[in-house]
Amino acid sequence: MAAIDPAALAAALDVHGLIARGCVDLDPAEAPVGIDGRPAACVLLVGHAGGAVWPHFSRWRGVRPSSLANPLDAWSREVLDGVAGQFGAKAVFPSDRPYLPFQQWAMRAEGLKPSPLGILMHPEYGLWHAYRGALLFGEPLAAVFAIHDDGARAPVHLCDACAAKPCLKACPVAAHSIESFDYAGCVDHVRSPGGGDCRSFGCLDRNACPFGAQHRYSAEQQAFHMAAFAGL
Incomplete structure (x- = not known):
């Protein structure tokens, strides 16, 4: 080859x-x-x-x-x-x-x-x-595609350093927790009259995360993903 x-x-x-x-x-x-x-x-x-x-x-x-x-x-x-x-x-x-x-x-x-x-x-x-x-x-290529050097492959996990955890506090129905994700509660809310912001702008918990905010998806892209997730 x-x-x-x-x-x-x-x-x-x-x-x-x-x-x-x-x-x-x-x-x-x-x-x-x-x-x-x-x-x-x-x-x-x-x-x-x-x-x-x-x-x-x-x-x-x-x-x-x-x-x-x-x-x-x-x-x-x-x-x-x-x-x-x-x-x-x-x-x-x-x-x-x-x-x-x-x-x-x-x-x-x-x-x-x-x-x-x-x-x-x-x-x-x-x-x-x-x-x-x-x-x-069909052949080993990790050395060829050396996208991450040894010093960059194990970064500090940003979530470990985030004490406030705003990603667990923005959802109106508290769908996310450290232990679990209330899928049914999330979908029901998104589909409900009160879920307009979620449908238009995406997951409020995800948007609350402060890291990488400059790379946030556009409202149009987030609305597309939310519609697919909730079956709208």
């Missing part, structure tokens, strides 16, 4: 507002099946930081039927399947069944830990980032 050029792959992702988030070499016993039918040797996580992906997705969505189900997943598949084909990889996604361990891969690749909301806390982007999929390769 020809050597993978990280710069070329980064450029192929960048035209869609996506970035390589981190790479993990896998043992055969833990690896999903790769493009050649054998266990993959590594997984390269792909996602976005802040709202960089939104204009690209919005343009794509604007020329698709408004009735298209799960449009962001459909866009992600179309884009990453194309990139995978260019680089001899197999694209996999968080919605695939059986579910793949995306969060565990992300914590290993980037040294991140969950916030009280369950979203991984990033030292620069805060809660304003996501993983859209991953590329499986």
Whole structure:
């Protein structure tokens, strides 16, 4: 197999507002099946930081039927399947069944830990980032995609240093706690007449977090995600 050029792959992702988030070499016993039918040797996580992906997705969505189900997943598949084909990889996604361990891969690749909301806390982007999929390769590439050096992979967990925990205090129905998330209570509120702010501006708890605020998604993007979450 020809050597993978990280710069070329980064450029192929960048035209869609996506970035390589981190790479993990896998043992055969833990690896999903790769493009050649054998266990993959590594997984390269792909996602976005802040709202960089939104204009690209919005343009794509604007020329698709408004009735298209799960449009962001459909866009992600179309884009990453194309990139995978260019680089001899197999694209996999968080919605695939059986579910793949995306969060565990992300914590290993980037040294991140969950916030009280369950979203991984990033030292620069805060809660304003996501993983859209991953590329499986047939050879170990963690050293090639050295996205994080040894000194940057285990940052101080910002949530540990945050005594105030405003992310647990903004929700009108106290859906989030350290111990659990009241999914049903959250959805009921979002769908109710009193959930207008949540529908228009996104999760109030997430917006209350002070970290990475400059990367916060736009109100339009947050409203889209909230509508998808609540089935609106």
